[in-house]
Amino acid sequence: MEDAGSPASLPATVGVLGGGRMGAGIAHAFLLAGARVHVVERDAPAADAARTRIETALERSAARGHDRPDADALTVGVDLGDLAGAGLVVEAVPEDRALKLDALARIEGVVDAAAVVASNTSSISIDALAGSLERPERFLGLHFFNPVPASALVEIVTGTATVPEVVSRATAWVEAIGKAAVVVRDAPGFASSRLGVALGLEAIRMLEEGVASARDIDTAMELGYRHPMGPLRTTDVVGLDVRLGIAEELERAFGARFAPPELLRTLVAEGHLGRKTGRGFYEWSE
Template sequence: MDDVVPSLPRRVGVLGGGRMGAGIAHAFLVNGCDVLVVERDDDAAAGARERVESAVAKSVERGLTGSVSSFVSRLTVSTDYAGFADRDLVVEAVPEIWDLKVSSLQGVEKHLAPSAFLASNTSSLSMSGLAAELERPQNFIGLHFFNPVPASTLIEVVIAKQTLPALVDSARGWVAGLGKTAVVVNDAPGFASSRLGVAIALEAMRMVEEGVASAEDIDNAMVLGYKHPTGPLKTTDIVGLDVRLGIAAYLHSTLGERFAPPQILRDKVARGELGRKSGKGFYDWA
């Protein structure tokens, strides 16, 4: 596929080339967009390129029409924000740290054309709060992709109070153009997906902590009884225990005690047991 899907922007930028950023870049790339990924330094940029190219190669192996070389010919990886100047849309995908999100979004916005749109992949932070830090908040929207992006069929479109209504319609079109389904939510702590997902995961952690059942049996109960594709604890390992802890801490501060992070989660993160990416979490991934 060399032609961009009509509903998609032709030139897309992604800030951050980690697991999520690389997945977002892959999604736009395989649907015909010209994609620029910007990372913090040369080593991170090299890692981002490797992740995106590997994801494209796997998609081609699984039957995606087109050659790897044809797709990656439209990929640029850089360390220079100035490259965003010709982008129609830029998606920010940096870690869930408020100050980092704000400085990153501001750094991107100052290079964008006035007509360009800016999106955040945040999974829990206030979109209206982030928008308030920008010069053109009306051009800002949430596009919450799910991990792993190539396999996920969901994107949560989050509307800040300042977001132009027409931008919401455009975002729905982008999601459809990526072959995924949009769930549109108003700005609220944790939106819909993170709030519900974290609530289930935290209760599952408390059950392990209290000796109610093993992680495996708790997950199997949700997979077999409620048709979840993976259980809440294995999902936590895939997402990252540090990521889940950050979201839980934010929801705790905004929504109250029901989102207080269990001690087992705090202890595992303190020991570096972050899930699949570290080799151990609630499961052994070695």
């Protein structure tokens, strides 16, 4: 049994279920901080792709002067049992409630009783996800931002059952990987997604109505309000499909003010998801 860590240190081993863009970024952050990381994917091709993502990110970090983790610090596979010794396991599967409920239940089935279990959800209720767990007191949200290496923030979302000790540990771990933590209670969209999506949806409506071009809308926010990136470019980076899913979740909670614009639905239906597909509100190239 591995110690789950103390508020002054990282867990020796961190598990990540899901090795897509977000899961790979989370793994990368903990590897650079000195933890061993086990990433579990659904099948061998997905595991190979996850390993490539993480190793490429580590190479880029090394080029910028970061120490390269030991070769045995990262394992990527398909066996959920690899997560058994982790002090922290982060669920990073796609933003789908049923998928996350299943993933969290499977994580709890293999981890030690002292382990902290977290979800990287950006909008789904932590209390709703905790309903699949036998020990919700050690569960919380760790909402990392895309792209994880460049983002300075992690939103820690506490559920009704989350105990203060787990929040303290999570806060210290976030700081140990060089990021700032904000703590919010469970509410639809938390703080960051709720505000970010509200701005993004209004920008999409303005574009839809012909108020201004995408570039001019973004420039207005970047220069007028000192946003480092405008809301439409941010939506491209996050992924239009991700933003649509969050908007639909918020619409269920708050009503029409979060109704996704038809332009967003159309672009997603056509497969134009932003930077990851080469086109969203902007054209992207490698």
